[in-house]
Amino acid sequence: MDTHRRDDDTTPRTRDRHHGGHRIRIVGPNPAMDRIEYLDRLEPHTVNRSLETRILPGGKSLIVARAVSRLGGRPVLYGFLGGVVGRYISEQCATLGIEDRHTVISGETRINPVLVERSTGHSTVINETGPTIRPQEAERLLRALADDCAEGDHVVLTGSLPPGLGPDYYGELVTAVRSRGARALVDTSGPALVAAVRHDPWLVKCNVEEFTTAFGVPAANADPADLVPALRDLLGGGLKTVVVTLGAQGLLAVTADRALTVLPPSVRTVNATGSGDTFLAAFALACARGAGLEEALRQGTAAAAANAAVLEPDLGPSPDLTALLAGVRVRHPRPLAPEVTP
Numbered sequence: 001m002d003t004h005r006r007d008d009d010t011t012p013r014t015r016d017r018h019h020g021g022h023r024i025r026i027v028g029p030n031p032a033m034d035r036i037e038y039l040d041r042l043e044p045h046t047v048n049r050s051l052e053t054r055i056l057p058g059g060k061s062l063i064v065a066r067a068v069s070r071l072g073g074r075p076v077l078y079g080f081l082g083g084v085v086g087r088y089i090s091e092q093c094a095t096l097g098i099e100d101r102h103t104v105i106s107g108e109t110r111i112n113p114v115l116v117e118r119s120t121g122h123s124t125v126i127n128e129t130g131p132t133i134r135p136q137e138a139e140r141l142l143r144a145l146a147d148d149c150a151e152g153d154h155v156v157l158t159g160s161l162p163p164g165l166g167p168d169y170y171g172e173l174v175t176a177v178r179s180r181g182a183r184a185l186v187d188t189s190g191p192a193l194v195a196a197v198r199h200d201p202w203l204v205k206c207n208v209e210e211f212t213t214a215f216g217v218p219a220a221n222a223d224p225a226d227l228v229p230a231l232r233d234l235l236g237g238g239l240k241t242v243v244v245t246l247g248a249q250g251l252l253a254v255t256a257d258r259a260l261t262v263l264p265p266s267v268r269t270v271n272a273t274g275s276g277d278t279f280l281a282a283f284a285l286a287c288a289r290g291a292g293l294e295e296a297l298r299q300g301t302a303a304a305a306a307n308a309a310v311l312e313p314d315l316g317p318s319p320d321l322t323a324l325l326a327g328v329r330v331r332h333p334r335p336l337a338p339e340v341t342p
């Protein structure tokens, strides 16, 4: 926890000179401790014995922040933390060089079991719902973010919303971020995703199931590029880019005038948990450093592959993505007529 700063201290934070003064802020309303159980094979409906247990600060926001930090950025992290797990996550922020701007709550931060099969690389994640957030706690986070945010910042809003927050909470945060001239990048699902889109974030990222479920779009059959028109329908106002991840098939990115398919480098997947978060971390960092869309997508895809190739959702102290970057392929699946969005 940032012990030098009270929750009601509204002095804007210092700018990050390394990124031309712009910061990467990450908001995870529902952080977690990930309890990773390594099994040879998961057998349902019987007793399973773990071969090894690892504990990591998790929830999407922690994975994003950790990856930004590993890649040389200086992330600032917001969310709600309470209880023993909350204290553990605060300590981990300090260790990992993550600026901790979490809001302290009366509830208990959740623990999410992640069951990883060593024989197949498949993982099963059990996401707890998380603690109930009180209205004044929700307001404190909103105020802290609005006070800190400045023009040119990239603000990643990620993960599920815990009980107590309405589906429009991300929408309120997006509005605050936009009002400061910063860019909001949203990665969530269900009603929270639908509501956030209405507030015109700069970018939306989700996986293909989250997209088809939230927006009632029929699943693409053989060719994911069939989703391009439905993705393009979401654009408009401030929303410039929609990214849909497709697992081992990479991702689809759609803007007003182009659609790109980005294919990942070939790696042996050991544990893909957190690859979407690692993508977003590297993507946001690349954007903050001035990269264009295609380059940022490449960086994100290489980082996601690096994450999938190791047991834990962590890029390690000094990741070198050079070889993976060389293996990323970008395709233009369907030329779009240049069109001015409404």
Ligand SMILES: O=P(O)(O)OC[C@@]1(O)O[C@H](CO)[C@@H](O)[C@@H]1O
Residues within 6 Å of the ligand: 030, 032, 034, 058, 059, 060, 063, 112, 125, 127, 158, 159, 160, 273, 274, 275, 276, 277
């Ligand atoms: O409940 P949410 O916030 O949607 O997802 C939480 C979570 O499944 O996401 C991460 C992987 O992306 C894990 O660390 C974590 O447990």
